[in-house]
Amino acid sequence: MLQTSKAFSSFSVKNIEEAKAFYESIGLQTKVGEMGILELVIDGAENIMLYPKDDHEPATFTVLNFPVASIEQAVDDLIAKGVKFEQYHSEYIKTDEKGISRGSEGPQIAWFKDPSGNILSVLEV
Numbered sequence: 145m146l147q148t149s150k151a152f153s154s155f156s157v158k159n160i161e162e163a164k165a166f167y168e169s170i171g172l173q174t175k176v177g178e179m180g181i182l183e184l185v186i187d188g189a190e191n192i193m194l195y196p197k198d199d200h201e202p203a204t205f206t207v208l209n210f211p212v213a214s215i216e217q218a219v220d221d222l223i224a225k226g227v228k229f230e231q232y233h234s235e236y237i238k239t240d241e242k243g244i245s246r247g248s249e250g251p252q253i254a255w256f257k258d259p260s261g262n263i264l265s266v267l268e269v
Contacts, residue, residue, distance in 0.1 A: 152190035152191060153208070154194065155192075155195075157182070157196060158198075158259075159260070166259050167194075170222060171225075180196060181195050203262065204263075206263045206264065207263060207264065208265075210265065210267070211268075212266050214268065215244055215254060215268035218254075228257075229242060229244075230254075230255040230256060230257070232245065239255075242254065252267065254267075
């Protein structure tokens with residue numbers, strides 16, 4: 145039953161209008177659905193639902209990943225749109241001056257946050 149379900153993701157934000165403006169500014173199509181839920185419309189995927197939560201606390205992990213063909217281009221494009229990438233310098237994750245992790249294990253990846261503090265990423269596939 146579940147293997148044929150059209151699953152979708154959702155996460156909370158502190159302010160729908162702020163989230164809508166941010167996601168549209170980085171190039172995503174949005175629509176406001178029933179009960180004020182914001183839908184991120186992404187080609188080839190089910191819509192992602194963002195719902196308002198007064199006591200929103202952002203997760204401490206990545207809630208949404210965007211696979212891209214070129215991480216350099218994606219990061220440069222997002223920086224040009226005002227996105228600030230996270231900097232990590234731990235034993236396990238190190239990022240360069242642009243915020244790209246180029247470790248030998250796993251994909252090249254860069255993390256950034258939405259206005260509610262939710263962690264998003266672009267990763268090269």
